[in-house]
Amino acid sequence: MGRKRAQFADVTTSRGAFERLETRCPNCKRPIGPQDAPTFVRSFADAPANLATMRCGRCRAMLTIRFEDDSGSTQAREVG
Numbered sequence: 917m918g919r920k921r922a923q924f925a926d927v928t929t930s931r932g933a934f935e936r937l938e939t940r941c942p943n944c945k946r947p948i949g950p951q952d953a954p955t956f957v958r959s960f961a962d963a964p965a966n967l968a969t970m971r972c973g974r975c976r977a978m979l980t981i982r983f984e985d986d987s988g989s990t991q992a993r994e995v996g
């Protein structure tokens with residue numbers, strides 16, 4: 917079949933860096949951000965999404981974005 921092949925990559929960033937386009941596609945190094953229409957995945961309805969999937973606008977790689985909290989605001993959270 918064609919030579920189009922989906923690339924997959926994981927990216928770890930912070931929300932702030934993502935919104936400032938400081939995050940780059942690990943495949944083609946293009947800046948990625950909210951304009952690339954990420955789909956946010958929420959683990960709980962009222963929790964901020966810390967995971968998003970999106971397709972790089974340049975190389976079409978499927979990217980899984982993991983947001984690490986850089987806000988400094990520590991909220992009590994039940995784990996378990």
Ligand SMILES: [Zn+2]
Nearest residue numbers: 941944972975
């Ligand atoms: Zn790319």
